Amino acid sequence: MNNPSHVELHKDSERILSSSLLTVKPEEGCALLLGKSIKAENLEGRNIFQIELVWPCCNIWSNSINADSERCYELNKTTLFKEGSRENRFLIDPIEQLLAQKWGRSKNLTVLGAAHSHPMGSTFPSQMDLSMNFSPNLMIIVNGNQKMRAWWLKSSYMIDSLEIPVVRKSGNHVF
Template sequence: MLLSGHCLIVLERTMLAASPDEGCALLIGSRTGATLWVQRIWPCCNTWEPAAERPRHFQLDPREQLLAQRWVRERGLQVLGAAHSHPSSPAVPSRSDRERCLGPTLMLIRSGLAAEAAPLRAWWLPEPGANGEPPPEAMALPLETVPLEREPGDLGE
């Protein structure tokens, strides 16, 4: 998985701005073979209810998801998945993350733990289990940050 340096900055700021709640964003880019290239970050509001549970749960605003889908279609890109933060836990998909995920999809998680060796981790979540089966395990993906020049009109400016 490739992530531009500019996207990393936007993602970090989005997650920190939401603290102590879980922050969330859509990951926009392209896929070539097995390589996922995140080229844009679409910051989203955490609409989880009740609001008091937002430090441990997130829900993407459905209206923002629709706007993002329209935006990516017009530009020949795609929504690759979503990012969210775990303010007080490791950057590993929780059971709740896996149960609520509509895979197959990319998931980036940013841990808020100071001692976390890898605060940002990428995961591939396969299709959900069928007929009440437990959610499938997520597969860790290598995350490579690539230094790319910022393009005019980048989201998050």
């Protein structure tokens, strides 16, 4: 998947996304973003990501995962960070990812990316967000004030990350 020109949040997606991510505050909330990648003319061949459905997920971060990611983080030669917990880390359950993909295919939707909250932080990807990123993908981050930013993460280095405009649409829902 290539980076989109922008992300469109349809109907109540923005409200649902913010409320579901911040409901678990002070922990980081997480969700999958389902929708369609639409070819757009005059956008240099880039697509528009239309988010039609927010799939709230459980944050399954645990101490054993934290130990594994600490090693990954050191391998990437990035700066040290405070001890990880669900208050500053997230991990989406792979089973939920598979269920969302299967359900999405039955509705002609694709998992376009993921979202998570930084309840006490900014809307910028953290060093941990970047170090845990292994392939190009869409990441939306919502902070505790419900400010939202979308990012296209290419690799585990900030220099490759690109902020993507978010457009609110009020059109009909797909369902």
